[in-house]
Amino acid sequence: MDLQFGVAASSMPAAVVDSAVVPVSQxxxxxxxxxxxxxxxxxxxxxxxxxxTLDHCIQLIISNGQPFSLLQPLLDHIIESIRRxxxxxxxxxxxxxxxxxxxGAANLRNAENIxxxxxxxxxxxxxxxxxxREIAELKAKKEKATANYNLLQSAYxxxxxxxxxxxxxxxxxxxxxxxxxxxxxxxxxxxAGRQKVIEAEEAKMSELSVRNYSMFAEIGDLHKMIDSFVxxxxxxxxxxxxxxxxxxxxxxxxxxxxxxxxxxxNLRELxxxx
Numbered sequence: 367m368d369l370q371f372g373v374a375a376s377s378m379p380a381a382v383v384d385s386a387v388v389p390v391s392q393x394x395x396x397x398x399x400x401x402x403x404x405x406x407x408x409x410x411x412x413x414x415x416x417x418x419t420l421d422h423c424i425q426l427i428i429s430n431g432q433p434f435s436l437l438q439p440l441l442d443h444i445i446e447s448i449r450r451x452x453x454x455x456x457x458x459x460x461x462x463x464x465x466x467x468x469x470g471a472a473n474l475r476n477a478e479n480i481x482x483x484x485x486x487x488x489x490x491x492x493x494x495x496x497x498x499r500e501i502a503e504l505k506a507k508k509e510k511a512t513a514n515y516n517l518l519q520s521a522y523x524x525x526x527x528x529x530x531x532x533x534x535x536x537x538x539x540x541x542x543x544x545x546x547x548x549x550x551x552x553x554x555x556x557x558a559g560r561q562k563v564i565e566a567e568e569a570k571m572s573e574l575s576v577r578n579y580s581m582f583a584e585i586g587d588l589h590k591m592i593d594s595f596v597x598x599x600x601x602x603x604x605x606x607x608x609x610x611x612x613x614x615x616x617x618x619x620x621x622x623x624x625x626x627x628x629x630x631x632n633l634r635e636l637x638x639x640x
Contacts, residue, residue, distance in 0.1 A: 471633070
């Protein structure tokens, strides 16, 4: 089992951040006055500078662990230039980008500072609890199967004895018939009586044979099931605490790597232009 430690995404929706970061089209530029056209061109150039600087800042945060507080003045300076040239409306989306970068950098730091010892302790405790539960469950299954096996063995022995008894009765009846045939006068009475005994006992034997076959097959299945429970139970008992710690450490490391990847991906998404 893996314990996932997620990193929260930026609270600033992407649609809000990117909705106003839209380059002015050539048709719009064509209808602007020369002064406005120059101003708009300067704004676009400043926007390009902002995204280039933003991309560099993201790389510094991800690769070198540069604090956001040292990079923020660079971005704020460019945003202030955009605000002076185009007003607050033009500058707001870029300020939102900086806020998202701040949140993303904080998330990355949180992922990097995850307490591995605490994570390992929690994961190992969970693994130990799961192992204890599985061993107890296997033990209960084995005990139940053993009880059923013993009951069925007893029933099978009783049924087999009954079958042998019936078989003996049939054999004696047939012997009696053989003796009765020697005396014709007594033979008819003996044959009539013993023939009924034979029919009744053979019918009983047929039923017992079917029943014994079914119980014998079920005994075999239960025996195989018990063997598998014993093997799995022994395997669980052979798992050492060192193995559990190794699995727990591997799980914790994978969780931390996943958290770092999510944080880095969220930061890289910020540098994409609309």
